[in-house]
Amino acid sequence: xxNRNWPDLSLLYAPERxxxxxxxxxxxxxxxxxxxxxxxxxxxxxxVVPVCADVFLFSLLFAATLIKSQYVLLSSDRSxxxxxxxxxxHNAVCITLAxxxxxxxxxxxxxxxxxxxxxxxxxxxxxxxxxxPVIDAGRLxxxxxTSGSTGQPVGHEKYWGGLVTRSVxxxxxxxxxxxxxxxxxxxxxxxxxxxxxxxxxxLNTRVKTIAGADHYPADWVARLEKASAPRILVTTPLQLRGxxxxxxxVPAVRRVVxxxxxxxxxxxxxxxxxxxxxxxxIYGSTETGSVAIRRTLSGPYWSWYRDIGLQTLADGRVELSxxxxxxxxxxxxxxxxxxxxxxxLGRVTDLLKLGxxxxxxxxxxxxxxSLPGVEDGAFLPPDMSxxxxxxxxxxxxxxxxxxxxxxxxxxxxxxxxxxxxxxLVPVAALPRNAVGKLTLQALRV
Amino acid sequence: xxxxxxxASQTPFxxxxxxxxxxxxxxxxTASEIEPEAPLFGEGLGLDSIDALEISLLxxxxxxxxxxxxxxxxxxxxxxxxxxxxxxxxxxSSAG
Numbered sequence: 148x149x150n151r152n153w154p155d156l157s158l159l160y161a162p163e164r165x166x167x168x169x170x171x172x173x174x175x176x177x178x179x180x181x182x183x184x185x186x187x188x189x190x191x192x193x194x195v196v197p198v199c200a201d202v203f204l205f206s207l208l209f210a211a212t213l214i215k216s217q218y219v220l221l222s223s224d225r226s227x228x229x230x231x232x233x234x235x236x237h238n239a240v241c242i243t244l245a246x247x248x249x250x251x252x253x254x255x256x257x258x259x260x261x262x263x264x265x266x267x268x269x270x271x272x273x274x275x276x277x278x279x280p281v282i283d284a285g286r287l288x289x290x291x292x293t294s295g296s297t298g299q300p301v302g303h304e305k306y307w308g309g310l311v312t313r314s315v316x317x318x319x320x321x322x323x324x325x326x327x328x329x330x331x332x333x334x335x336x337x338x339x340x341x342x343x344x345x346x347x348x349x350l351n352t353r354v355k356t357i358a359g360a361d362h363y364p365a366d367w368v369a370r371l372e373k374a375s376a377p378r379i380l381v382t383t384p385l386q387l388r389g390x391x392x393x394x395x396x397v398p399a400v401r402r403v404v405x406x407x408x409x410x411x412x413x414x415x416x417x418x419x420x421x422x423x424x425x426x427x428x429i430y431g432s433t434e435t436g437s438v439a440i441r442r443t444l445s446g447p448y449w450s451w452y453r454d455i456g457l458q459t460l461a462d463g464r465v466e467l468s469x470x471x472x473x474x475x476x477x478x479x480x481x482x483x484x485x486x487x488x489x490x491x492l493g494r495v496t497d498l499l500k501l502g503x504x505x506x507x508x509x510x511x512x513x514x515x516x517s518l519p520g521v522e523d524g525a526f527l528p529p530d531m532s533x534x535x536x537x538x539x540x541x542x543x544x545x546x547x548x549x550x551x552x553x554x555x556x557x558x559x560x561x562x563x564x565x566x567x568x569x570x571l572v573p574v575a576a577l578p579r580n581a582v583g584k585l586t587l588q589a590l591r592v
Numbered sequence: 593x594x595x596x597x598x599x600a601s602q603t604p605f606x607x608x609x610x611x612x613x614x615x616x617x618x619x620x621x622t623a624s625e626i627e628p629e630a631p632l633f634g635e636g637l638g639l640d641s642i643d644a645l646e647i648s649l650l651x652x653x654x655x656x657x658x659x660x661x662x663x664x665x666x667x668x669x670x671x672x673x674x675x676x677x678x679x680x681x682x683x684x685s686s687a688g
Contacts, residue, residue, distance in 0.1 A: 170662075361661030362641055363648040369660070389645045393652055502642045539618060539642075564640035570620045 153308050153471075154315045157279050158183075158213055160351050167203045167349060168329070168357045168373055174203070174264060180279055182264040183210035186244075189260050194239035196220045196230055197337060198253050202345045203358030204244040205336040207262055209346060213288055213307075214280065221291045221337045222300070223504050224563045227254040229300075233292065248360045284308025284471060291339050293433045299510075303434050309471025313343070313436050314351035316452050320440050321379060321404060327353040328401065329374035332381040333367050333390075335360075338504075339433040340406045344381045354379075364393035377401035380422075384410045385502060391421045400424045405443075406431065415443035430491075434475040435467055439489070448488040457483075501529070501540065502565035511566055515542060518557050520549035523577050526568065542568035545576060601628050606677045613673075616650045617643050628674040644670075656685030 159166065162176025174182075186207060195212045197219055199205035212219050220233050231254035234241045241257030243250050250259060282288070288310065290302040321344070322328040330348060334341040349356040357370045367390060371378055380403045382390070387405055390397070391414070400422050405415075406429040415426045430449050431437035439449040451457075456468035465481055468474045480492040508526060515524040523545040529538030546554060551571040558567060602610065602624065610623035648659040657680055663669070669679045 359661075362644045363659045363661055364645075364652075365648070365658045366661045385642065386645065389649060392649050395652075395658075502640075565642060567640070569618055 153284050154311055154351075156281050156284060156307060156311055158210060158282060158350070159279055161353065162279055164327075164353065165355050167206065167355060169203045169264070170359070171264070173355075176279075178264060179207065179210070182262060183207055183214055184278070186211035186260060186262055187214040190215045190217070190242070191240055191258075192217065194218050194220055194237055196222070196234045196237075196239050196241045196257075198230060198241050198243040198249045198257060199247045199337070200249045200335055200360035201244075201247050201358060202332060202336045202341070202356055202360070204247045204262060206346045206349065206356075206358075207264075208242060208244060208260075209289075210350070213282060214277075216286075218287050219289045220302070221289055221339075221342060223293070223335075223338045224300070224506075225249075225252070225337075226560065226563055227252050228560060229563075230254050231256065233300075237290075282307045284311075289342070291342070291433050304473070306471055309469065310343075310347055310436075311351045312454070312470045313452070313472070314347045316454060317343070317437055318348060318352040318354060320452065321348065321402070322352075322354055322377070324377050324401065326377065327355065328377045328379045330354055330356045330379050330381055331367060331370045331374055332356065333386040334381060334383060334407070338407075339436060340429070340431070341381070343431075343436050344404070364390045364395055368395050368397055371398045371400065374398075379404060383407045383502075384414060387418050387426075388414055391417050397422055402427060404429055406437070410443050412443060419444065432475070432478060435469065435472065435477075438467060438469065447490045448484045449491070451487045451489070501538075504563055504565045506563065506566050511562060514558065514561050515544065515554075518546075518549075518554055521546045521554065525577055526566075539569035540566055541570045541572065543572050543574050543577060545574060547573075602626075602673075603628075603677070605681065606673055609677050609680065610673055612650055612654060613647070616646045626673050629672050631672060632670045632676065651680060655680045655683075657683045 159176045159180060162180055164176055165173040166176050166179050167174045190211055192215065194217050195208065197205050197208045199208055209219055220237055220239055222229055222233050230241050233239065241254050243253045243257065243259050244262045245259055253259065284307055286307045287304055288307045289305040291305060292300045292302050330345055332341055332345040336342055336346050345356045348354040357374045359366060359370050371380070376399060378398065378400050380400050382403065382405055384405055387403065402424060403418060403422060403426040405426065410428050418426045425442050426444070427440055427442050429437045430439040437452065438455050439451050441449040454470050458466045460466055460476065463480060465477045466474055467477055481489045482492055483489050508528060511526045512524065515521060515526065521544055525543050527541045527543060529540065544554060551573055555567070555571055606628050607623055610626045613619065614621065614623050651657040651659060668675055670676060
C-alpha cells in the first residue's frame with residue numbers, strides 16, 4: 148500500500164478549523180487533538196470497543212485509540228452481551244465516556260473514562276512531536292462487524308489510507324459547494340454509514356459535524372439550527388419520514404443524504420417538497436463503505452464514486468475494488484449503464500435490514516431455536532422493499548409448553564431490540580417443504 | 593398479563609393514549625391490556641428507538657407536545673403509560 152499517492156494521512160485534516168460543534172460550542176481541531184491526547188494517556192494498551200452513541204465523544208475515543216496505536220471494534224448490535232463478547236474475543240476493552248448516553252449499558256468489565264475538552268483555542272501542546280500524527284496508510288484502524296450469512300458476526304478490516312482516500316472522494320460529492328458544509332446526522336457513529344460520514348468526513352475533510360446522540364425530530368431541528376449553512380442532513384428513510392411527518396419548521400438544508408435502506412420514491416418526493424432541497428441516496432455496505440450516489444427522483448441510475456473498479460464474475464455477481472480497501476463482491480446484482488452509472492437489479496442474499504441495523508435471518512433463527520422449550524421457530528422479516536420503513540419483525544414458534552411472553556423475555560437480552568419480534572405467533576407446526584426448508588410465502592398467509 | 597378486561601385503574605385519558613400507542617406502534621396487545629404503571633421501555637412493552645420516534649410523532653400530532661432527547665425528565669416520562677399521560681396533560685398545547 149506504500150507506493151501510491153495518498154492524500155494527507157494526518158489524524159486530523161487542517162486542525163485550525165472547527166471540526167465538531169457540541170452542546171458546549173464549536174471544537175477546533177487543536178482542542179480536539181488536545182483532548183484526544185489527554186484521553187489516550189488513560190487508555191489501556193488494547194483494542195477498544197467504543198460504547199458511545201454521541202458522535203463527538205465517539206470520535207474523541209477513536210482519535211485517542213489511534214494515538215495509542217490501537218484500533219476500534221465497531222458493532223451495530225448494541226446488546227451488552229454482544230459488546231462484551233466482542234471485547235473478550237479480541238482481547239479488547241469496552242470503553243465509554245462520562246456523559247455519553249450509552250454509559251448505562253456498558254457491559255461488566257468495561258471502563259468509564261472522563262473526557263475534558265477545553266474549548267479555548269490555545270496553541271498545540273508545545274514540544275509534542277506527534278500532536279497530529281501522520282498515520283501509516285496500511286495501518287488497521289477499525290474492524291467493523293456485521294452479521295454474516297451463517298449467523299456468526301464477520302469483521303471487516305479498515306485501513307487508514309483507504310478510509311482517508313474514500314473520505315476525500317466522497318466529500319466532493321456530498322459537499323460540492325464553495326464553502327465547507329456542516330453535517331447533522333440522525334444515525335449512530337458505530338454503524339459504517341455514520342462512521343464514514345459523521346466521524347471520518349469531519350476528521351479527514353473540511354466538513355464539520357454537529358454532534359449529538361438523540362432520537363427525536365425536534366432534536367435534529369435543534370442541531371440544524373446550530374449548524375452553519377450549507378447544511379447536510381445524514382439520515383435514513385425511517386428518520387426522514389419522521390422528520391417530514393413532524394411538520395416542524397426546519398432550517399434550510401442544502402442536501403439530504405439517506406442510506407441503510409431503500410428510500411421509497413414517494414417519501415423522497417415528500418421530503419424534497421417539505422425541505423425544499425434535493426434528496427440523495429448513498430449506495431454502499433459495511434464491507435465497501437459508500438461507493439455510489441444518486442438523487443432518488445432522478446431515476447434508477449447510480450453514479451459510482453471515483454476510483455471504484457468493477458469486475459463481473461462468472462456467476463454474474465460484481466466484484467468491486469477501491470484504493471486501500473479489500474476487494475468485495477456486491478450483495479446486489481447490477482446492470483451497468485452509461486458513463487460510470489448502474490442500476491440495481493436485486494439482492495443476491497436475503498440479509499435483513501431493519502432500523503438501520505443489519506442482521507442475518509439464520510442467526511436470529513438460531514437464537515430462537517436455542518431457547519428452552521422451542522421445538523421449531525422462524526422469524527418472518529417484513530417486506531424489505533422499503534415500501535414500509537417502519538415495518539417490524541414477526542416470528543412463528545412451535546413451543547407448546549412455553550408462553551409467547553416468556554419466550555419474548557428470553558429473547559430480549561440475546562438479540563438487538565430492532566429485531567425483537569413485534570408479534571410472536573405460537574403455531575402447531577411450521578410450513579416446511581420437502582427438504583425441510585421454510586417457505587416465507589407460506590408464513591405470510 | 594393475559595387479562596382482557598379493562599384494568600379499572602386506567603383513566604379515560606390513559607385509555608385514549610393507550611389506544612393511539614397500540615395503533616401507532618403496531619402493538620400486539622389491546623389498549624386495555626397496557627398496565628398504567630408498567631414500564632413502557634426495556635421491560636413491559638419492550639419499546640425501542642423506532643418506537644420512540646413513532647411516539648414523538650403521535651404526541652406531536654395529537655397533543656401538540658414536542659419530545660426532546662435532552663429533557664432531563666425523559667426517564668420519568670417514559671417510565672409508564674401513567675407518567676406519559678401526566679406529562680402530556682401538563683404540557684399539551686391548547687390547540688392540541
